[in-house]
Amino acid sequence: MSKGYTLNELLIITCAKEIKDYQNVILGVGLPTTAGALAKALYAPHATLMMESGIIDFQPLVPLNHIADAHSCRGFSYATDLFTAFTMTYRGFVDVCFLGVGQVDKFGNVNTTCIGDYEKPTLRLPGSGGAADFISYSKKTVLTLRGGQFVEKLDYFTSPGYLDGGDSRDRSGLFPEGSGPSMLLTTKGVFRFDDQTKEMYLAQIHPGVKVDDVLEEIPWELKIAPDLGQTERPTDEEIDFVRRFAPSEALGRQVATELAIAHVTERARARGKK
Amino acid sequence: MNHNENKVMNAQEAIARFVHDGDQLIIGNYTVGTCIELVFEICRQGKRGFTLYSQSGIMDVEMLINARCVDRLVTTYVMRSGGKKGGGAVERALQAGTLEMEDYTNFNYNARLMAGMHGFSFIPVLEGVMATDLFRKRGFMGEDKYRVIPCPYTGKQVLTVPAANPDVCIIHVQRADKLGNAQYWGSMGSVAAAALCSKRIIVSCEEIVEHDIIQSSPHFTIIPAFRVDAVVQVPWGAHPTEVLGYYNSDRFFYGMFTQANATADGAKAWMDEWVYGCPDREAYIDHYSARYGIGMMDKLRAKAYYSAPANYGAAFTSVWDETGHNRVLGLTLEQIETVMAERGMLYE
Numbered sequence: 001m002s003k004g005y006t007l008n009e010l011l012i013i014t015c016a017k018e019i020k021d022y023q024n025v026i027l028g029v030g031l032p033t034t035a036g037a038l039a040k041a042l043y044a045p046h047a048t049l050m051m052e053s054g055i056i057d058f059q060p061l062v063p064l065n066h067i068a069d070a071h072s073c074r075g076f077s078y079a080t081d082l083f084t085a086f087t088m089t090y091r092g093f094v095d096v097c098f099l100g101v102g103q104v105d106k107f108g109n110v111n112t113t114c115i116g117d118y119e120k121p122t123l124r125l126p127g128s129g130g131a132a133d134f135i136s137y138s139k140k141t142v143l144t145l146r147g148g149q150f151v152e153k154l155d156y157f158t159s160p161g162y163l164d165g166g167d168s169r170d171r172s173g174l175f176p177e178g179s180g181p182s183m184l185l186t187t188k189g190v191f192r193f194d195d196q197t198k199e200m201y202l203a204q205i206h207p208g209v210k211v212d213d214v215l216e217e218i219p220w221e222l223k224i225a226p227d228l229g230q231t232e233r234p235t236d237e238e239i240d241f242v243r244r245f246a247p248s249e250a251l252g253r254q255v256a257t258e259l260a261i262a263h264v265t266e267r268a269r270a271r272g273k274k
Numbered sequence: 275m276n277h278n279e280n281k282v283m284n285a286q287e288a289i290a291r292f293v294h295d296g297d298q299l300i301i302g303n304y305t306v307g308t309c310i311e312l313v314f315e316i317c318r319q320g321k322r323g324f325t326l327y328s329q330s331g332i333m334d335v336e337m338l339i340n341a342r343c344v345d346r347l348v349t350t351y352v353m354r355s356g357g358k359k360g361g362g363a364v365e366r367a368l369q370a371g372t373l374e375m376e377d378y379t380n381f382n383y384n385a386r387l388m389a390g391m392h393g394f395s396f397i398p399v400l401e402g403v404m405a406t407d408l409f410r411k412r413g414f415m416g417e418d419k420y421r422v423i424p425c426p427y428t429g430k431q432v433l434t435v436p437a438a439n440p441d442v443c444i445i446h447v448q449r450a451d452k453l454g455n456a457q458y459w460g461s462m463g464s465v466a467a468a469a470l471c472s473k474r475i476i477v478s479c480e481e482i483v484e485h486d487i488i489q490s491s492p493h494f495t496i497i498p499a500f501r502v503d504a505v506v507q508v509p510w511g512a513h514p515t516e517v518l519g520y521y522n523s524d525r526f527f528y529g530m531f532t533q534a535n536a537t538a539d540g541a542k543a544w545m546d547e548w549v550y551g552c553p554d555r556e557a558y559i560d561h562y563s564a565r566y567g568i569g570m571m572d573k574l575r576a577k578a579y580y581s582a583p584a585n586y587g588a589a590f591t592s593v594w595d596e597t598g599h600n601r602v603l604g605l606t607l608e609q610i611e612t613v614m615a616e617r618g619m620l621y622e
Contacts (some may be wrong), residue, residue, distance in 0.1 A: 075489030190620030263604030
């Protein structure tokens with residue numbers, strides 16, 4: 001029998017499969033960097049992994065603390081600047097990027113700026129960072145939603161997905177043809193975007209999840225793939241990689257923080273501190 | 275997508291595969307360390323019809339024009355082979371009506387590469403030339419040499435130039451890895467922009483080094499591997515120009531070329547002997563040492579003056595400490611897996 005896996009491990013591994021060999025990939029912090037490390041190690045040895053701070057072609061050895069983390073690797077191939085990292089994307093040299101989601105609508109437009117009113121927000125989120133630029137010009141974009149929400153209308157439109165759906169993104173003339181989000185990964189399943197309407201539909205559900213569990217989070221009538229599948233089970237090799245590379249992520253932030261505090265407290269006690 | 279495999283090949287293959295008749299060709303180097311062997315090989319293969327970009331033409335431009343490879347030239351500076359009597363290939367071609375030319379200033383030429391490198395269709399430039407014939411005289415680019423637009427913020431008239439995105443860049447650097455990461459140091463000129471604005475890039479280098487050398491000194495990389503099409507190892511590949519850290523300029527030999535280049539007959543004889551008469555750089559070096567003695571070149575070899583190393587190290591390169599415990603959680607992998615099982619976190 002193969003190994004058991006955590007939900008976070010499943011998400012990271014599913015995300016990693018969106019990276020193909022020989023692709024140039026911009027990695028964001030958290031789940032995507034571990035996915036990138038996994039892809040580079042197991043499926044995409046020729047991929048060029050990049051950070052928007054200008055760290056180009058690195059092999060992550062430990063999880064990144066942020067998108068300028070040269071401590072996560074042992075050297076890298078090309079030290080450029082943020083400006084050039086973005087114009088590199090603008091010119092079409094980036095194949096895949098990853099974006100976390102605060103709110104997402106049915107056409108994959110994303111809010112990472114605020115929940116509620118912009119001037120007096122209920123939650124003030126990070127903002128664009130690189131998101132709006134990357135989803136604009138990367139050949140494809142993978143969206144990840146863990147704490148975020150599906151909405152009919154975004155409280156703030158930060159990053160362009162398929163705009164009003166159909167061919168509106170291509171028609172706008174602002175983006176390379178064929179670009180846009182290719183997948184939305186949540187804790188319950190995998191969503192993809194219809195070729196014609198560009199509306200998202202449920203393509204796969206994770207093991208143990210029921211379609212109703214997915215539907216209860218979505219305020220519109222969600223389309224479901226006729227051949228709705230289950231997210232592929234991770235292999236032992238994939239699980240081992242994630243667990244060894246980033247055990248804290250395999251456990252999830254909450255459990256990892258709890259264990260880390262327990263560890264530090266224990267150490268202090270052993271040294272006679274209160 | 276990239277094609278990050280071994281891209282090492284010889285100059286003959288690189289030029290045959292990636293330089294085509296009628297291309298917009300750009301010389302990546304500026305004044306020093308120019309890609310002489312790649313230029314020689316283009317001449318040998320008899321490529322035709324280029325629009326040639328060069329920040330500052332030296333013997334590279336002169337030879338390509340002598341070899342009748344160039345129809346159009348975009349530059350800022352033309353090499354002369356001495357006094358009023360001796361002009362050079364550019365002058366001869368203009369007189370013969372076989373070359374069209376577009377003159378820019380150094381900054382305004384470089385700005386075209388910067389715009390192209392970053393994907394912008396044009397860029398504002400230094401406007402002083404609007405008072406001069408650089409602005410007024412238009413060659414083959416016509417109205418598109420310079421255009422003037424109002425600044426949306428100040429309303430002031432702004433001079434602009436169009437982006438350049440040449441088909442292929444030929445460039446010589448100190449070292450590269452086999453994947454194409456190209457490292458260059460010294461006079462930066464417009465070298466990186468010339469390469470990065472181009473669609474294809476052929477890198478020649480003094481030596482091919484292990485990827486590890488590149489990884490521990492990424493600040494020297496000017497072209498990332500995923501942009502490069504061919505890597506050609508050519509020791510003495512820039513001779514008789516100089517490569518910092520490898521050899522000085524061969525003033526004597528450069529002078530011989532300059533003297534010969536002052537007349538069409540002289541240039542032809544020089545090219546016949548040194549370019550067409552030598553099938554590759556090894557043959558050229560052999561011929562040089564037979565003619566003048568290898569000691570001449572030995573005297574040009576650089577003595578070492580290494581830059582201080584930069585430390586790219588981190589405190590650790592694994593989340594596990596030397597005893598197999600996770601640095602943050604203080605637990606072994608087995609203990610972590612036990613936590614996962616005990617807390618019911620695992621899906622089967």
